[in-house]
Amino acid sequence: MSCTIIVGGFFGDEGKGKIVAHIAHQDRPSIIARGGVGPNAGHTVQVGEKEYGVRMVPSGFVYPEAALMIGSGVLVDPRVFLREVDLVDVQGRIFVDGRCGVIEEEHIARDKASGHLRDKIGSTGTGCGPANADRVLRTSRQAKDVPELADFITDVAEDVNSALDRDEVVLLEGTQGFGISLYFGTYPFVTSKDTSASQIAADNGVGPTRIDDVIVVFKAYPTRVGEGPFSTEMTAERSHELGIEEFGTVTHRQRRIGTWDGKMARYSAMINGCTQAAITGIDRIDPACFGATEYDQLTKAARDFIAQAENDIGKPVTLISTGPEMSQIIDLRGKL
């Protein structure tokens, strides 16, 4: 059996989606299950000429052989979910745990109308905070109460644990990032739930003894959307000089950009129980690394950066993303 968790090490948007997709094509999981908060997370997908921000379907959907699952800890917005199932055409291989919390229109209205959530915290306005609040109050509906979701309902915990019993490969995909964890992040400027690896396991009903690997994904230049402290943040002029400009998938807000934060990386690796790390955006450290697929093609500046990151994290960096394309990655897993 092999069960790997993939989580974000900084403030989200580390490029987990590509890492999950790469690992899936290499390791051929039978199930890719997602944990995390809900439709506040987004990844960009290309359908024909157009780009879409997908928020409910696990980003591993690009690997066509796996069943896709949404664990019971996650909030489901049925409208968003059904639209995306059609959009990326995953009907028949996507499943939702019957116990998932449900986001109603009213949760979205409350999220958007709240001066505290919308203005002070800078929430994504997707209804997640109010829906998790109602879930804790035990007044909200569950996915199994929604007739439109009937065809998709399963027991994700049962399915994932059975797959592990059969010695199959399972990937558990986290969303958000460590810095916006309700428990460990920069409270109150956080999301409505823990985002660490333990939570992603719990969201899918997988006990801690069944996890083999925790891959924490770090961005060479971390980013943050929304409000809250960001100790290594650079000025907009500096990020412009570096040619770094990013916009949120869900909110389209401009992301704040920072430099590598070794202290945060170490703390995040500790709480996530990191066994190996991935670094994305190394081509921003040195553009000469763009598209590299072998470690030997990296420049000295990039190799020094990786060495420093490994020193901070205390674990090996086994995946290095060198550009946006799936093929632009250095995979050192099993080679170290």
Ligand code: IMP
């Ligand atoms: P909420 O989760 O929508 O309540 O937003 C709370 C905070 O978390 C805001 O600062 C959001 O910008 C941030 N946030 C929530 N989800 C994500 C994500 O997937 N990536 C990055 N930031 C996020």
Ligand code: MG
């Ligand atoms: Mg995102």
